[in-house]
Amino acid sequence: MRRLWRAVLDSVRPYEAGAPLEQLQAELGVAEIVRLSANENPLGPSPRAVEAVIREAGRVHLYPDGGGTALRQALARHLGVTPDAILLGNGADELLALIAWAAFEAGDEVVIPHPSFEPYGTVVKLTGATPIWSPLANYEADLADMAGRVTARTKALILCSPHNPAGTIVRREPLRHLLARLGADPPLVILDEAYRDFADDPEAVNGIALLPQHPTLIVLRTFSKASGLAGLRVGYAVARPHAIERLNRVRAPYNVNRLAQAGAVAALADREHWERTVRLIREERRFLTAELTGRGFSVAPSQANFLLVNAGDEAEAFVKQLLRSGILVRAGAAVGFPGHLRVTVGTRAQNERLLAVLDRARAS
Numbered sequence: 001m002r003r004l005w006r007a008v009l010d011s012v013r014p015y016e017a018g019a020p021l022e023q024l025q026a027e028l029g030v031a032e033i034v035r036l037s038a039n040e041n042p043l044g045p046s047p048r049a050v051e052a053v054i055r056e057a058g059r060v061h062l063y064p065d066g067g068g069t070a071l072r073q074a075l076a077r078h079l080g081v082t083p084d085a086i087l088l089g090n091g092a093d094e095l096l097a098l099i100a101w102a103a104f105e106a107g108d109e110v111v112i113p114h115p116s117f118e119p120y121g122t123v124v125k126l127t128g129a130t131p132i133w134s135p136l137a138n139y140e141a142d143l144a145d146m147a148g149r150v151t152a153r154t155k156a157l158i159l160c161s162p163h164n165p166a167g168t169i170v171r172r173e174p175l176r177h178l179l180a181r182l183g184a185d186p187p188l189v190i191l192d193e194a195y196r197d198f199a200d201d202p203e204a205v206n207g208i209a210l211l212p213q214h215p216t217l218i219v220l221r222t223f224s225k226a227s228g229l230a231g232l233r234v235g236y237a238v239a240r241p242h243a244i245e246r247l248n249r250v251r252a253p254y255n256v257n258r259l260a261q262a263g264a265v266a267a268l269a270d271r272e273h274w275e276r277t278v279r280l281i282r283e284e285r286r287f288l289t290a291e292l293t294g295r296g297f298s299v300a301p302s303q304a305n306f307l308l309v310n311a312g313d314e315a316e317a318f319v320k321q322l323l324r325s326g327i328l329v330r331a332g333a334a335v336g337f338p339g340h341l342r343v344t345v346g347t348r349a350q351n352e353r354l355l356a357v358l359d360r361a362r363a364s
């Protein structure tokens with residue numbers, strides 16, 4: 001028989017994003033579902049981004065600017081880098097795949113904390129490279145352990161700060177040590193900062209500030225979280241221009257669509273919406289952490305817009321009970337943490353509703 005599909009596909013699972021909200025609402029017979037499972041922005045998109053998308057809609061018969069010029073220039077000004085240090089992607093997800101495609105091949109090893117955001121392992125495996133897993137220590141990436149797993153075959157290390165699903169950060173000093181240990185001929189260091197906007201710990205790394213000293217660093221960020229544009233799919237990589245030039249060779253010509261580019265430019269200019277979002281998440285993260293801890297749950301120290309909650313044997317039952325009450329959270333078992341729930345921080349009303357359901361579930 002002619003083999004049509006690559007054997008490596010047997011070793012990866014399709015990403016399970018869950019059923020569409022409309023379908024779940026119909027199945028459960030509820031008018032509205034509060035989705036606290038996908039780490040989206042509870043305030044919605046910036047109104048200015050919405051207006052920009054509507055304005056741009058009449059031009060969707062035209063291909064987008066394949067170079068994403070306006071958005072890259074705006075980001076460059078915002079971040080204090082040059083536009084040739086930025087690559088746009090159809091979400092940060094696509095950038096992970098582009099990096100893998102451009103850099104990884106059979107025989108390479110890529111050191112990744114475990115558990116972590118599932119696509120890291122998937123993109124590595126799909127290239128024929130080997131993921132080298134480094135266990136989290138107390139919900140945090142163990143940078144000393146990761147450094148100890150680096151060999152001559154190591155092509156990259158992948159770090160995530162704040163980490164998904166634990167919510168914990170990579171701290172500046174341990175990262176400085178790790179980068180120093182990598183020596184004069186270091187592998188790529190991919191630092192995924194999808195949730196960086198929500199961090200308020202002064203020790204949290206800021207990848208952009210590290211770029212001048214570290215030529216192999218690639219920082220990933222996204223408009224999906226604090227900017228509230230998850231549905232438009234816009235992420236970006238910031239790295240040395242040489243790395244961006246390499247990645248551009250594997251990018252599809254029009255990978256970020258016209259509406260997404262217009263929406264992201266407008267969202268970037270709307271600092272008020274961004275600040276309101278970040279303020280809300282930080283406040284509500286404190287509130288929800290305190291309320292859950294007060295009820296006897298242990299909660300990983302989160303700097304993201306979600307909490308990883310240890311609910312022990314009751315975790316699965318809570319997920320089901322919450323769903324019956326119209327609240328969707330992520331089962332920890334699906335993200336490498338059995339006995340946990342991953343709960344997106346919502347508005348005060350949403351968080352109180354979640355707590356009330358948990359209280360009822362425990363009382364019954």
Ligand SMILES: Cc1ncc(COP(=O)(O)O)c(C=O)c1O
Pocket residue numbers: 038039090091092093094117160163164192194221222223224230233234235
């Ligand atoms: C850690 C992490 N990186 C990257 C992404 C992907 O972001 P995007 O929506 O830009 O593809 C996510 C999405 O949830 C994430 O959790």
